Amino acid sequence: MAVSKRSCGQEASPSKALRRDWAYGIRLFVVPLGSATASRRMIWDREIKAAGGCLADSPWSATHMLLSPEVTPVRLGTWAEKLLEARGRPAANDPVTSVRILSKSLQATWLCTDWLIACLAKQCRVLEEKFKCCLDASTETLDHEDRDCHFIADGPAVAKPQKTEGSSPALPASATASPARTEAESDDSDVEEVLPKLRVFGGEMTPKRANLLRNREKFACQRGGQDPPKTSGSSPPKSRNEKLVSMFSRLQQHYESLGDGWRERSYRLTASILRGLPFEVTSEEDLDRSELRRLGKKTRDKLKEFLNTGSIGRVDGLHMDEHAKALAELQGIWGVGLTTARRWLGSGCRTVTDVRSQVQDGTLRLSADQLIGLQFFEEFAQRIPRIEVDEIIQVVQAAVSRRFGNRLRMEACGSFRRGKASCGDVDLLLCARSAKDELALGSTHDVLSSLVADLHGQGFITHDLKGGNQSHRRPGGHVGQDVNDGEEQQSSTAATYFGVCQLARVGSLHRRIDIKVYPVLEFPFALLSFTGSGPFNRSMRLYARRAGFSLSDHSICRAAHARGNGRGERIWTGPPIAAMQFASERDIFEFLGLAYREPWQREVDASWLAETGTDKQAAKQATAATTGLAADVSSQASSPPAKAEREALGWKDEDEVQSLSD
DNA sequence: CAGTAG
DNA sequence: CGGCCTTACTG
């Protein structure tokens, strides 16, 4: 609580007071459907009161109605009917008409929940225009069950710089209480400045966060970009210290297969530091170089040993090539992890071949997924050339267009998006192009299963892995009535599919393919997450965590510790932060105060370093060293491929925001 | 509980 | 000594 909000140089603004009670005169009613869960409503309750507004007891006394974007017309209709009935008013038979009747009887402005979220984020009254719900769009297209009627306005937040002229969106009568205030607010020039800008940490700066911000360079997700994908053959960054690198890599692999993730992490760090070293380690003095300041005592001892004897006992002594190597091979089977590998090893399975024969014997029982993983072990081990990924994308894109027209956008993520020349699997992310499309498309699960069915039908998808038929979730559409049960669940309605595909060509191999469908609001987070790389994500999430947030593939939240989540006690949750101010990956970086990194710059190899105290000297030295001395490394690191080159590689320039503005 | 995904 | 990323889902 002891937070000094002053620490982020606020320039004196004439409207400080205004921002504080931006909700003055608002009586809000939140429709208890969709993601407007009870817990969320409670938070909003508190916030709106803090901002000088209040809550309406019922829709009938509200000045503003707040509606969650994913609530379907029918759903809202049934809720409206109940409400009308309770008031003794006639409801129409048709849900959509009922909504219209309700909205006419009320004297409120209907807004998307994102409006409130945006207001809370900016701590000022955001223009309502873009968040209005079109409740009577039905007149045009009412005829069919399809009813493309969009309740939610299309253009979400992220209003790019705009004039504040024609604001004052006709406030409801009850707002007359404070006409002067509202007036002043709308043409206050400060709002113009604050509104379009996404504020770092939501505007809540603390000394801790400020410090973190200063040290962000120390996180891998902020390192200068890594190598652009191999373009010309000229510079294979063959490092000096090859021997050392390979030794520590062995240690890393050893502990990886053994399941000691922490040592694995540690050794990976060491190996990658050595790999990027601009000099060769030849003497113990070299150990004092700033680049190596992160190495601990044990590692230093190993280095010294190497310098003295030319080898490292610990490494030589790895009899692993019997035990650990077998473990590694078994874990290479999709669906097999450390525990299973150990179990099998204990029962006499050393190799994939052993497993196969034991399966034949009936000695070993595998899950369905493991059987598939076993069947295609060799094929899955093959990298997929970038060009083939392109073909696969085309096939899926064709199916998407055929079934959903232009309503869905598709992005290939994973290593493909990072520009790699070959990929381990294909990772596709789907999302409605706009809020309007989202409503028209229906549930993400329906979209996904219908797409998958299509791909199955044409023989492109050959096998399902887990998640293949997880239509386990609440389809959300025909639930009798949850009018009073606004609980729902924030299930976040993302749908995921894991499977196997194969191009219809002669020698084509079976490939792993993942397809995910995410809600529009979560798309930037999903895109960021599934683009990776893994270490990059971990680094960025660690940073977010240090700043007091929790970053995931769905959203970013304040990290409040909540316990007693049943089994896992360590669940961190918190009030969702600004669900809506994020329309692109850039916004997430911006929110965290991080410099944006293009997908091809997220190939984190330089480890993820947590913060150090305040070792400015060392930091500067390191920076100088890597930018100056390590010319051969950093030169190619920080230069993006030319535009033409990017196009040749199939990169798209970022167009995310554009697609949302319809 | 173990395993999957980036 | 405890953290080291995240979270939901499946068998």
Added chain:
DNA sequence: GCCG
């Protein structure tokens, strides 16, 4: 294994 390293860090605070």
